[in-house]
Amino acid sequence: MAGTGERARHWQYEELPGVDLLRARYISKTFVRHTHENFVIAAISDGVEVFHHGGADQYAGPGALALVNPDTPHTGRAGVPEGWRYGAVYPAPDLVAAIAAETTTIRGTPGFVEPVLDDPYAVRLVHEVLRAAEEGNALAADTLLRVAVTRLLRLNGGPLRQRLVRSAGARLAARARAQLEERLTDPPSLEQLAEGLGTSPFALLRAFRDTYGMPPHAWLTDARVRAARRLLDAGTSPADAAVTVGFTDQPHLNRHFARIVGVPPGAYQRERKNVQDSGRALLVPSEACQNRQHPHPQA
Template identity: 50%
Template sequence: MREQARFWRHPAVPEVDLLKARYVTHRFTRHVHEGYAIGVILEGVEEFDYRGTLNRAAAGQVVAVNPEHEHTGQAGEPGGWAYRMLYPSIDTLSSLAAELRLPPGTPHFPSQVLTDPDLARLLTSAHAATEHGNDLAASTLIRTAFARLLRRHAIPRPAVELPASGDLAVRRAVEVLHESLIDPPSLDDLARAVQARPFPLLRAFKAATGLPPHAYLTQLRVRHARRLLEAGVRPAQVAAEVGFTDQAHLNRHFKRIVGVPPAAYQRTAGTYKTPEIGSHTL
């Protein structure tokens, strides 16, 4: 079976990215999302490590990944898995939770694999509506699906502050990495810049962000690359502007985090084109 994927947005739900894919050998490297990752497994089994816990999601189950929580993704059986994924922003679900008059706080999903057939069917229908439905159907079904997800499976979670020990150094280190996409410092130089020792900084950084500094930097580069691709910048130029050595380097890391290559992402992200599953072979 070929690996196939399509990434797009619908104009009626601009704060929600959409992915429809089948993966067999593809593996998502450890990464985080700025928003949520909500999906329905259509076939097979997806296996993913979520903050040190191994999860398995089978056909008919729902996956719920919280923002900025590190996780992986790979096949849980030889045939791989197929799924529909929705990536709503934090503001999208927080605003909806407020409209529903749910308890205040950022929505948080304590369980990452949900067995809820009604919700799975509704999420699948909502996702399909962005392919085949009109603006009203797409926006209505997605909001209805997210409302059910929030009411049944979310709890409020206040903003989590960084640990008191080393938090200032971590905050400064994050700022340095944001400013150093092209020419990042070594761990020793980063530690000196924030007046910390390398290994204590490494431990504190990973505890606060879920990723070591080098992986966090790759995540930043890919996020910036997405914005440039959406603006129409050519992938080769994007690679240079975000600090990757060449386009192949960008392709490798981009696909491991986003699930599709940069050129495929650029063709559809930010525009609505009725996607056909299998229209892009990985």
């Protein structure tokens, strides 16, 4: 059965503030186009992950890392029938900037140049960070994380290009994004949004996709999931978070959340409530497994 054996744990360790952690094995999992506020450093142990990034499919196999800069649209899926197993750390931009300033010569906002890097040693470092966090070894977790980020920046780092809102299309897209941010729970249709901005729907669609790497409706879903994560972090129930950010109900949040974050919102929040746990918790079933155990109506 598709998805059998999929497992994922998405958590935080209180001694690594600003860093999300993930261990996962996915087979039929598909991540829709989305972004992260933090960096993605995903160390592949087995199998192959394919992710669309920068206009092309990227392949990361055993001993390689998938590296994604903040606010960069990308997808994710298995590249082989057996799926892929990996561990990932998601350090905040300010942490990466501080490490870069202390240990590299990068000037400007630091980031990764290439989305895939073959480096088995760095892969081991990432998994050692996760192991140290699970064991409650703060000194090792913090040290290994800084060593890993430094190594990756020295091997594959450089200044990020700043997104400049200069062209007419970029200015149009920025205005549309601002309106969507203000109307997260009651967004206009594409036609209404375009009319209010004095342009046509297809002109707005092209400008938005060219500027942000995804169409307005996909950006809106991504923004809603980000907002839901903040509410879940603050203790809001998944059902209340769903309605607050504009989803019809919790099943809608469950579906979109798992396709972007990798775990259902309930499992995500439980880990947030147990950040002081020693790490002995078992991996939670992924969305596919939970849906089979607790089916819910689809929209």
